[in-house]
Amino acid sequence: GAGVSQTPSNKVTEKGKYVELRCDPISGHTALYWYRQSLGQGPEFLIYFQGTGAADDSGLPNDRxxxxxxxxxxxxxxxxxxxxxxxxxxxxxSSLGQEETQYFGPGTRLLVL
Amino acid sequence: GIQVEQSPPDLILQEGANSTLRCNFSDSVNNLQWFHQNPWGQLINLFYIPSGTKQNGRLSATTVATERYSLLYISSSQTTDSGVYFCAVQNQAGTALIFGKGTTLSVSS
Structure with a gap:
């Protein structure tokens, strides 16, 4: 079946601009997570959704x-x-429910010039 | 929060060799996953293994939850095994995976 998909795969923007990154989870998965990975590091948690609500947004770095x-x-x-x-x-x-196996998409590579 | 440490940070092998990667974590966990990140950046699930032992082909993993560590075994390594191996454990709230810094594996023919 289809996995997690993300668009765009690459995004180049200029400092000060606004960007939107999209995620399509596996069908039927109620839990959805965003992470950010810098070069040479492991992914770091940003936000977790259970259904429509953000159940944990403690990883968002700031209000931007x-x-x-x-x-x-x-x-x-x-x-x-x-x-x-x-x-x-x-x-x-995304995962079927909380504390279940998480399946990752291919990521969006964001470059801010 | 939970700390996750992986060792070794880098590993260089000849094709056919076996290896063991280790993951230590600082608190009890309900979820532990091993991932392989290929050279294109895709994170591929290897194991969901909060405790016990699992095997999948040339790979196997063991988690000893009471001693807070997990091991990933790779046997008869192939060049396609190259990449970064991450261990990740779930935080106490059950809302996020906390990743280690990874082990970078290079297998040469």
Missing amino acids: FFAVRPEGSVSTLKIQRTERGDSAVYLCA
């Missing part, structure tokens, strides 16, 4: 970052006023 999942399926990560330090690979994962 926001994520939504309005219908409990597709999620969008939104970054305002991008900074060069936001450059990283943004990974989405």
Whole structure:
């Protein structure tokens, strides 16, 4: 079956611009997660959705970052006023339920110039 | 929060060799996963193994939850095994995976 998909696969933007990153989870998975991976590091947690609600957003670095999942399926990560330090690979994962196996998408590589 | 340490940080092998990767974690966990990140960046699930032993082909994993460590065994390594291996454990709230820094494996023919 289809795995987690993310679009775009690559995004280049200029400092100060707004970007949106999309995640399509595996069908039927109620839990959805966003992570960020910098070069040479492991992924770091950003936010967790159970259904439509953000159950844990403690990993969001500041208020320029926001994520939504309005219908409990597709999620969008939104970054305002991008900074060069936001450059990283943004990974989405989904699981059937909380504390179950997480399956990761291919990521969006964001480069802020 | 939970700390996850992986060793060794780097490993270089000849094709056909066996290896053991280790993951130590600082607190009890309900979920532990091993991933392989291939050169294209895709994180591939290897094992969901909060405790016990599992095997899948040339790979096997053992988690000793009471002693807070997990081991990943790779036998008869192949060049396609190259990449970064991550161990990740679930945080206490059950809402996120906490990743180690990974072990970078290079297998040469």
